[in-house]
Amino acid sequence: MSLPLLVLALGFAVMGVIGMPVALAMLNSGVLYLLVSGQDLALAAEQILNGLFNSFVLLAVPLFIFAANVMTAGSISDRLLDFCTALVGRFRGGLAQVDILVSIVFSGMSGSAIADAAGTGKVAIEMMVKRGHYPAGFAAAVIAASATIGPIIPPSIPMVLYALVADTSVGYLFLGGVLPGLVMGGALMAVVAVSARRRGFGKGEAVPLRELPERTVRATPVLVLPVILLGGIYGGIVTPTEAAAVAALYAILLACVWYRSLSFKGLVQTFIDSARASAVVTLVVAGAFVFNYVVATEQVPELLAASLAGVDIPPSVFLLLVTVVFLLLGCFLDTTTLLLVLVPLLLPTLRQLGVDLVHFGVTITVNLMIGLITPPFGVLLFVVNGVTGIPLKSIIQEIWIFIAVLIAALVVMILVPETVLWLPRQFGYAG
């Protein structure tokens, strides 16, 4: 390892550990690298600005953030709750099933797990705890666990970031997430069904079936959004990035015009909040551009790949190893950082082993989403705690079974690549 590279790695580690913003730690250590290696200090800005200005696909990120924020501010997920209650509320443990179903549908229009938890959390908790007499911790755990489906079923913000670093197709990644997302939803529903029977949870209100058509009609404007998005992308009408803009416009129309649940003032505030959130994510991307420059100059991935070349391990074993490492790191580190800093280091090795990068992209996203609900630093646990006021301790007590089931689903996805790749292949993916 060269001295400048050591300065970068150590600098980043130290600045990260003392609690500096990750993006600034990346930018600072990048500049220190340039300083020590005697290069032009403006190279950092050059990499960042040229990188951003040439990454059109990245525009999907702020737009998906905005669409999700509008849906949350306009309480659009509440309309979905109504519909899903009529559909599955009648079963034992029905309200928990309702929340999972809402998450599955909502994930078809939002690409963010946090938006999912924040959007459905409050109302769903009220329904479950007050009307359904669920233990509060269990209800909160269901909400956190089901929110992980958000970025798996398209659209997906992490997958856009992955596509950027791995140079893969956003469209095929999105398609690859559909079946795994449904598998995750099914697995969570199975856990709820078993727990409900064993622990004797109440049934939800049995909405008479004759009311179903009316509720369906009322929820239709929300329900068609996933259809528009996916149909638009795979009908070849819009690119995934453009679909993000369509989703944003549709969310505005729905919240401001159709349901009238978002005022002009609220809309302006949503723009401001989205600007802030987009800047935070993009700054980490900016730091990653600097890192990628260093990593390419110093040929780090090639060194890594070369050192692994002699070791004869089957790809599936390597993937499982990577999975374990990322699950552990996910307990402590943030998704965007892992995706933008560590994943690029692995890519040459993965290529060498012949691992399909769409398959890897989807499984690593699932992996990182599980990290969002793993104690002690699962962001979704904090979000649900913040939205509902249910103590972290009781959420954590109930979350383990959901984590276990999701990890089991992840292992299946890794060992049987067809679960991910079957659908993209139907649409012409050659991998």
Place this chain on the structure above:
Amino acid sequence: MIEGMLHRLQRGAELIGALLFAAMLAAFLLQIGSRYIFNAPIGWTQEASLLAYLWLVFWSAAFLVRERDHVCFSLLYDALGVGGRRLLALLGTVTTLMVTLIALPATADWVAFMKIDRTWDLRIPFDKVFAVYLLFMLGIAAQAAWRIRSLLRGGWRERV
């Protein structure tokens, strides 16, 4: 009075952020609309939305994003008492201030040099486009300086 002025400046910065975001979205929608509804694709919309995005990101990062909005690993920070936190916060902000100021002259030179090139469609000189990065660096440095000052003054206990 200074407080009130700062508050109004902050509000103004937020509204500019909102406007940049709205402009990015509008340019994008215009692009899709022009292609499908009017069947006459416009070339400059893609570039306009990228420009708005670039400005939006660095403008917001400089003037809208607060310390607590950032992604951090707060494992060590949270485990310490107020004294330790103050030390870490000082270490971090002093590093950021110094590194940013060291990189500023070279970066300003490069941005100024970029006037030799223009964007493809709107023909805007790149020094104007990239100038927002200098704003961002100044904003980051000012934020750091402000934080160092508040950490060294009385009442720092409430700010760590």
